[in-house]
Every structure is written in C-alpha cells, then in structure tokens.
Amino acid sequence: MDLFPEDPQAHSSLLPPDHHLAQRMSQLEERLARLESANKNRSVNSAERGVSMEIDLSETVPRPEGMNFTLDDLLRTVIKNRASDLHIKPHAPPTVRLEGELVPIGDRPLTPEQCQYLVLSALPPFKRRPLAHLKEVDHAYVSFGVRFRMNAFLERGHFTAAMRMVNSDVPSFQDLGLPPVLAKLASLQDGLVLITGPAGSGKSTTLAAVIDWINHNRRTHVVTIEDPIEYHHQDRTAFITQREVGTDTTSFVEALRQALRQDPNVIMVGEMRDTETIMTAVTAAETGHLVLSTLHTPNTVQAIDRIVDSFEGHVQKQVRMLLASSLRGVVSQKLLNRQDGRGRVPAVEVLVNSPTIASHILDGQTQEIYQYLQRGASEGMQTFNQSLITLLDRGLVSYQDAAQVADRKTELRLAREQRIQRAPAAAPVSQPPSRPEAQAKPKPVGDNILDLL
Numbered sequence: 001m002d003l004f005p006e007d008p009q010a011h012s013s014l015l016p017p018d019h020h021l022a023q024r025m026s027q028l029e030e031r032l033a034r035l036e037s038a039n040k041n042r043s044v045n046s047a048e049r050g051v052s053m054e055i056d057l058s059e060t061v062p063r064p065e066g067m068n069f070t071l072d073d074l075l076r077t078v079i080k081n082r083a084s085d086l087h088i089k090p091h092a093p094p095t096v097r098l099e100g101e102l103v104p105i106g107d108r109p110l111t112p113e114q115c116q117y118l119v120l121s122a123l124p125p126f127k128r129r130p131l132a133h134l135k136e137v138d139h140a141y142v143s144f145g146v147r148f149r150m151n152a153f154l155e156r157g158h159f160t161a162a163m164r165m166v167n168s169d170v171p172s173f174q175d176l177g178l179p180p181v182l183a184k185l186a187s188l189q190d191g192l193v194l195i196t197g198p199a200g201s202g203k204s205t206t207l208a209a210v211i212d213w214i215n216h217n218r219r220t221h222v223v224t225i226e227d228p229i230e231y232h233h234q235d236r237t238a239f240i241t242q243r244e245v246g247t248d249t250t251s252f253v254e255a256l257r258q259a260l261r262q263d264p265n266v267i268m269v270g271e272m273r274d275t276e277t278i279m280t281a282v283t284a285a286e287t288g289h290l291v292l293s294t295l296h297t298p299n300t301v302q303a304i305d306r307i308v309d310s311f312e313g314h315v316q317k318q319v320r321m322l323l324a325s326s327l328r329g330v331v332s333q334k335l336l337n338r339q340d341g342r343g344r345v346p347a348v349e350v351l352v353n354s355p356t357i358a359s360h361i362l363d364g365q366t367q368e369i370y371q372y373l374q375r376g377a378s379e380g381m382q383t384f385n386q387s388l389i390t391l392l393d394r395g396l397v398s399y400q401d402a403a404q405v406a407d408r409k410t411e412l413r414l415a416r417e418q419r420i421q422r423a424p425a426a427a428p429v430s431q432p433p434s435r436p437e438a439q440a441k442p443k444p445v446g447d448n449i450l451d452l453l
Helices: 008-014 021-049 071-081 112-122 125-134 181-186 203-217 252-259 275-285 300-309 313-326 355-363 370-374 384-393 399-405 409-422
Strands: 085-088 095-098 101-104 136-143 146-155 158-166 191-196 221-226 239-244 266-269 290-295 327-337 344-352
Touching: 071 085, 071 095, 071 112, 071 136, 071 146, 071 158, 085 112, 112 146, 112 158, 125 136, 181 203, 181 327, 181 344, 191 203, 191 275, 191 300, 191 313, 203 221, 203 266, 203 290, 203 327, 221 252, 252 266, 252 275, 266 275, 275 290, 275 313, 290 300, 300 313, 300 327, 300 344, 313 327, 313 355, 327 384, 327 399, 344 370, 344 384, 384 399, 384 409, 399 409
Parallel strands: 191 290, 191 327, 221 239, 221 266, 266 290
Antiparallel strands: 085 095, 085 158, 095 101, 136 146, 146 158, 327 344
C-alpha cells in the first residue's frame, strides 16, 4: 500500500465509512464550544483562587545599585560561546548549557533583586501581568539580533528564568540529520503528524524545518499557533500566518477554533499541553487539515499511549478511534554529543501509520507496534536502536552515549556485537578519532561576570 499517495482521497481506507466532512465539521464545532466553555470556567475558578503579586509595570525597570551588567551582557556570553540555554535564579551564578552540560558564568551568585531586574527587564508590561498572577509566562526576547525563547517563573517566591537560543535561520532536514520520510509526512494533505522527545531534544527546530519545507514546496495556507513564536517564516511558495498565545490569541484551544474559519490547509500547534488541545487537534485532523504538533514522550509508541491516557476511561475508546483514523506519523528524537566535538546529532525513531498499526491502536494493543517499526524500513520507519546503530557505524557517537539513551539496551548491544562479528577480519572495526584538545568545550571561567563578556 502506498502510504503517501498523491491523491488525498487515497487515505480513505484508514477512515470510518461514515466519514463526511460537513458532519465532522459540525461535530467539531459543538465539541470546541463545550471545551471552550469548560476552559473559561476553570480560568474563572483559577482567577478566584489566585493571588496577584506586586510587579513594576513601568517601561524601564531600575537597575539594582552596584549591579554592573545587564541581561544582554549575559546573552552575549551565550551567543559568543554558542551555548544553548541561560538559567537565572537567586543565590546561584548565571548558568549556561554547553553541549548538554551546565556551566556557571563566574562564581558570584545573583541576588533576588538582581534576578528580578534581569527577568522584568526582558518582559514588556503586558507580559508581566500574567507573571504577577499566574506566576509564570512565556516570551520571545531578541538580543543582538538573536531570538531567545524565555520562560519566566517564580522559584521559592523569587523571579527565575530559563532562556533558550533560537537560530535565526531555519535549518533543513539535511542540516539537522533527519530522515527523508519527514518530507513525505510534510507533503500529506490531512491527518495528524507528531514530533516527540524529551525537553531539549530539538522538537521545535524539527517542527520549524517541516514548516520551512512546506513553505518552499507547497502552495498552501499554514496557520501556526505558538507560545511563543520562535522562528519567523517569510512567505515563499506557501502563505504563512503565525499567531502567538498571549499576544495574538487567548489560548491554544481558542486559536484552533478560530483557525478552522481562516481557510487553513496546515495547522501547526506548538505543543499539545492539555486534553482540550489534544482533542481539538485530533478532531481537526479529521476535517481535511494536516495538523502538526509536539509531545513530551520518549518514543513513538508512548506518544499514542500518552494521548489516550490523557482522557478518562469512558472517553478513551473514542480517542483511539480518532487516532486510528487520523494519525499519519510520529517522529521521536533524542540528541547525542558528537565524538568530534562539533555539536550534537539526533537519533530518530519513526512510526508511519498503516491499516495494521491503526488496528492495534483501535484495539489498545500498542505494545505490538514496535515489531512493525523494526520491519518497516521500506515505508520510512525505524526504531531508535536502528538509528543509533547507523550513527555508530558512521563514527558520529560513542557506544557509551548510545547505550545511555537507548530504550532497549540489550537489543542495542546484541545488534552491535552482530555487526562487529560480520565485519571482515582484514578490516577490524576502527575506533573513532579522539577529540582534539583544541576542540574541547569552551567553558567560561573566572570570578567576575564582566570578565567573561
């Protein structure tokens, strides 16, 4: 069976016989109305329970006396050292993440007053209000022309933040080392495609690469719903509409509801955080739209379980039916350090839905799906271990790092031993070159923050 037909109607074999677009649209509208009503009621109850704190809402936040650096100074250190993240919290030095490891900038801890200045100086007044009441907020901050995704929150009553650097240029599938099946999934006309992985595994970047491929290869309307917007997409072949929660819309659910009235072909939801968003996204995928989103799950099969388990027992059968008919593929990834010290490389697991896999989803037998990933190379599928073996064969990662992230460590060890045994005796397995001393990780050191800028 061709899982990626040119004719969008060819997917009808995965859909129930009574599938009618008008009927589904009507059902979706009713369901969204109920979800939105319930969401508003919860928001009101939460607002009644919440206690706002006093926050300076002026345009300019005064700098604490004796403080001789700003947030931009710290972010310049992040950019200079090509770090991925910056962490700010009281009673600890500013800390960056370099190649997966946390490294402090100097040894002088920040005071609560300094943290408050650093956090509030990055937030416009309209973003400080939700921080005052909800105790956390997402924001996109630009420093020296580089975008950072910021999450500001309270930690033991003090202002704290985590900021992640976002590349200005959207990388391609080839740049990221992703399998070609991503392009086939991006070319689909309808259904649900998920990008999953643990925090910091590059899900947002992969999702941006999918949107960029669509932007260059399809004449279509793409609506993105993000919190916050990380990559700005300029219209190429496609027509891109980007909306940010909190700035352009009140919630993911409301934005999804309105997106159906905005003539979209593709809808991208930055993250499916709750049951309302999950149900809305899955149902929208049944109404003739390609829906793209992310989940925090360690592999492809657990992504399916996570969606089903998010709902109460009496609803799970309906959710399995929706998933069986609307799911097109799941791509799960983990990042590993390269042996040559040149950044990180992804290990990728791919699930492509088929009638057999859809049947297992419908019956709740997701534990049977793994065997089809192992044997589905012709359809673009692969397991994490198969991806890790490929990275090991290419000498890109060490076996120790591969074993650390493997879901099935014994399977990985046996597969590696079999490949070593099959290697010709005259050509022993070569060890990858050791990392040159000059390519050691750049770790900021010193006792003064300004000495490191």
